Amino acid sequence: MTDWQAEAERLDASDPISKHRGDFLLDDALAYLDGNSLGALPKATPDRIDKVVRGEWGDGLISSWNTASWIDLPQRIGAKIAPLVGAQPSEVVVADSVSVNLFKLISAALLMQDGRKVVLSEPGNFPTDLYMIEGLEGQGLAERRLADRDALEDALDDDVALLLLTHVHYKSGEMFDMKRLTRVAHQAGALVLWDLSHSVGAVPVDLGGSNADFAVGCGYKYLNGGPGAPGFAFVAQRHHDRLQQPLSGWMGHKAPFAFSDDYEPAPGVDQLLCGTPPILSMSALEVGVDLMAGIGIDALVAKSRELSEFTRAAMAQMVPELPCISPDDPASRGSQLSFRHEHAYELCQALIARKVIGDFRALDILRLGFAPAYVRYADCWRAVSELRDLLDSGEWKKPQYAQRAKVT
Numbered sequence: 556m557t558d559w560q561a562e563a564e565r566l567d568a569s570d571p572i573s574k575h576r577g578d579f580l581l582d583d584a585l586a587y588l589d590g591n592s593l594g595a596l597p598k599a600t601p602d603r604i605d606k607v608v609r610g611e612w613g614d615g616l617i618s619s620w621n622t623a624s625w626i627d628l629p630q631r632i633g634a635k636i637a638p639l640v641g642a643q644p645s646e647v648v649v650a651d652s653v654s655v656n657l658f659k660l661i662s663a664a665l666l667m668q669d670g671r672k673v674v675l676s677e678p679g680n681f682p683t684d685l686y687m688i689e690g691l692e693g694q695g696l697a698e699r700r701l702a703d704r705d706a707l708e709d710a711l712d713d714d715v716a717l718l719l720l721t722h723v724h725y726k727s728g729e730m731f732d733m734k735r736l737t738r739v740a741h742q743a744g745a746l747v748l749w750d751l752s753h754s755v756g757a758v759p760v761d762l763g764g765s766n767a768d769f770a771v772g773c774g775y776k777y778l779n780g781g782p783g784a785p786g787f788a789f790v791a792q793r794h795h796d797r798l799q800q801p802l803s804g805w806m807g808h809k810a811p812f813a814f815s816d817d818y819e820p821a822p823g824v825d826q827l828l829c830g831t832p833p834i835l836s837m838s839a840l841e842v843g844v845d846l847m848a849g850i851g852i853d854a855l856v857a858k859s860r861e862l863s864e865f866t867r868a869a870m871a872q873m874v875p876e877l878p879c880i881s882p883d884d885p886a887s888r889g890s891q892l893s894f895r896h897e898h899a900y901e902l903c904q905a906l907i908a909r910k911v912i913g914d915f916r917a918l919d920i921l922r923l924g925f926a927p928a929y930v931r932y933a934d935c936w937r938a939v940s941e942l943r944d945l946l947d948s949g950e951w952k953k954p955q956y957a958q959r960a961k962v963t
């Protein structure tokens with residue numbers, strides 16, 4: 556039998572980016588395996604927010620739109636996210652939530668596709684992605700079609716305007732082959748929109764090399780932008796001239812401060828801005844993005860794979876009662892592993908009581924996420940050994956662990 560604890564110690568000791576855990580405000584005793592849902596707080600964020608609030612807002616007041624360059628934050632942060640997803644700086648902008656960006660980009664794609672109305676996705680995709688298509692369907696603008704992963708290619712007929720997929724599945728961790736599916740969709744005359752919420756900052760993403768058309772992504776998961784941080788949107792340069800989206804707010808106008816009665820879109824992704832950007836949230840997001848960019852995507856990806864591989868192997872040997880439903884091949888999955896158990900909810904709550912934070916996804920999934928910037932191999936080992944202990948002792952059966960909260 557492998558001595559997993561010794562193995563974890565060995566891997567932590569030789570981890571080239573282990574020092575970056577110190578960049579986050581995390582209790583040393585905490586095994587935080589939920590950074591794929593809400594990233595940890597960077598130590599530099601409170602000071603940055605304090606400076607923005609007291610200095611830029613309190614002292615600078617309205618002049619800070621210019622003097623502190625608040626007005627440029629959406630593009631400036633977008634340009635920093637771009638290299639994490641294989642995009643050009645001018646192709647990414649930070650705005651709104653992922654859901655709202657989905658609305659804008661699904662609409663934009665439909666407007667580029669004369670006569671085609673079908674938006675193709677898979678059943679079990681993240682709910683908001685499916686709901687946003689439904690909203691447009693309710694307006695008579697789209698037609699939702701769902702096909703299982705292995706039937707997607709066959710479902711790409713002449714009616715499909717857009718293929719909308721989440722690159723890394725939130726529940727199973729399965730990762731689509733972005734390059735191949737984008738090519739197949741293009742051959743069928745469809746455009747492609749990738750949701751990178753569970754990808755950016757943890758797995759390799761090459762929007763440019765994949766010839767992707769559109770993408771959206773989340774700021775509060777692996778980018779550590781804080782609760783409700785704005786998301787980002789990507790539009791390939793080749794589509795900028797034809798880009799048109801219905802949320803024609805004044806911040807997406809070519810000249811917002813001309814106060815014209817008529818809307819004229821700003822060039823490129825600037826048009827995706829709608830209302831005034833949330834400067835406090837954006838400032839926090841910039842700290843998180845700077846941190847990820849500073850560590851470098853290659854180092855993050857390499858460690859993410861090792862963390863999940865360590866955990867998968869240790870779980871298979873030590874806790875065989877919880878089968879892993881994520882792909883075995885690290886190249887085919889995101890930075891997370893999902894395990895099935897009838898009492899996954901109770902097990903998850905009992906783990907949390909022992910300071911091992913994972914999450915539960917209905918109906919029966921215990922999900923462990925590996926944010927490579929701050930997760931230690933020792934944290935992964937803790938999850939495995941505490942699970943073993945909970946199952947052996949039956950402690951997870953205590954009634955308090957069965958009580959359900961509003962957010963799981």
Ligand SMILES: *Cc1c(COP(=O)(O)O)cnc(C)c1O
Nearest residue numbers: 652653654681721725750752773
């Ligand atoms: C987290 C997540 C979102 C979040 O959407 P919001 O509108 O920012 O709440 C969207 N899509 C996927 C796939 C996600 O994982």
